[in-house]
């Protein structure tokens with residue numbers, strides 16, 4: 001699909017600009033850096049940094065320095081620290097932090113999993129530079145400590161944690177002493193956010209150069225606590241060579257492409273979104289989606305309503321139009337009017353052959369299409385027929401499943417531990433942009449580019465919120481925003497609208513919060 005994702009390209013172009021104008025923005029870019037690097041990519045970044053002339057021991061020294069700096073902010077002067085060091089370079093960072101904190105007057109105890117003589121490379125170097133005692137961890141490792149530094153495992157974790165390391169993690173978690181994790185909470189898989197065996201529950205985490213997907217994906221995000229991103233001397237140009245495929249969902253990525261009303265524009269320039277209503281027993285979902293499409297800027301919005309529901313819909317809509325729709329043929333007829341350039345179908349549609357026919361009619365049209373909820377579930381027995389239709393059309397499609405709907409359409413993808421990989425596989429297989437919803441919503445395009453959101457408050461788990469999201473994405477596509485950008489922006493704006501409302505949120509509030517969120521983004 002031609003217009004799936006330009007984010008990767010645009011971001012790469014931004015780097016060109018930054019590199020051409022050193023000193024103009026680098027300080028500002030770090031905290032909001034959207035690229036996510038897998039542990040493998042981070043390993044490559046470290047190797048590229050070393051190849052460019054940075055000593056690997058210097059990277060480790062700076063990593064340990066960054067950890068020590070955050071530790072100091074968590075401790076009273078002269079406080080006691082327990083450092084848990086593991087067998088790799090993550091442990092090496094721990095030894096550096098232990099040395100620096102001791103030099104600064106803190107009382108530091110180091111507990112090592114394994115044997116000092118087995119440490120290799122920089123970790124061995126840093127362990128030798130540590131002049132204090134090294135103990136084996138016991139149940140009371142945190143006794144008297146005001147802070148635990150978790151330097152057991154980071155990017156190199158590749159199997160479930162067992163034995164002495166698992167016991168040390170358990171003792172640390174049970175101690176209730178605040179924990180500062182180095183790079184990742186030990187036990188969290190940096191690629192997927194999944195727990196491998198046993199994991200540290202950190203108060204804070206310091207990571208280096210760029211975040212990993214596991215810092216944003218659940219449960220990694222919760223286990224990591226507050227996250228600090230430290231610059232330890234990697235050159236930004238390294239990202240060119242790596243070409244990251246995953247990004248943190250933040251306005252930096254899509255704000256330039258967010259549709260804005262033009263003074264000399266007309267409502268017809270802002271597209272016409274059609275939302276398909278369910279039967280009389282299920283009309284609210286379509287109205288929520290329609291309201292969201294209108295609030296996010298679609299010039300015109302129409303609800304296509306089955307005849308039995310027309311009165312219910314008409315009685316509750318004002319700026320939004322209503323059209324009578326006689327089943328799938330009726331929908332096809334309505335969409336034959338090419339001015340209706342985006343369609344949202346699925347919320348409260350009902351599950352079954354009728355729904356299959358209507359989704360098929362939508363996909364046979366030229367309108368950008370969002371398929372949600374019952375529109376997805378209806379294809380549980382025949383997902384390939386849905387995917388064939390999507391791949392056979394020219395206009396873009398966004399699928400917006402929650403985990404339950406996703407597992408009905410892609411039952412075999414449950415074995416993938418990473419939500420990123422699940423969404424990517426699904427996008428590739430279906431030919432659509434896939435929005436895999438949840439507290440860590442992933443948007444993936446068939447070419448593998450993906451974003452992970454972390455701005456959805458818990459309040460967003462409320463009836464109708466998904467209908468609103470589908471409407472927002474449809475509304476953005478009606479305004480010609482490409483599918484991947486529309487889905488990514490829609491997910492972020494949905495989270496931001498929920499955060500704007502706060503406690504007591506119901507779905508009706510979400511479209512109404514959009515003006516404030518959009519105005520804040522537009523700036524003064």
Ligand SMILES: NC(=O)C1=CN([C@@H]2O[C@H](COP(=O)(O)OP(=O)(O)OC[C@H]3O[C@@H](n4cnc5c(N)ncnc54)[C@H](OP(=O)(O)O)[C@@H]3O)[C@@H](O)[C@H]2O)[C@@H](O)CC1
Nearest residue numbers: 046059060088089090153154155156157158159160161183
């Ligand atoms: N590279 C650099 O320049 C920089 C890197 N930095 C730091 O390095 C960290 C990555 O270091 P890393 O690659 O050495 O991996 P790390 O996470 O320490 O552990 C791997 C070790 O554990 C083992 N192992 C794995 N799973 C296991 C398990 N379940 N149970 C038991 N053992 C297990 C595995 O050995 P194996 O037993 O497989 O031979 C291996 O020895 C990164 O997170 C960052 O903190 C910074 O200093 C910046 C500069």
Ligand SMILES: [K+]
Nearest residue numbers: 153182184186
């Ligand atoms: K760690």
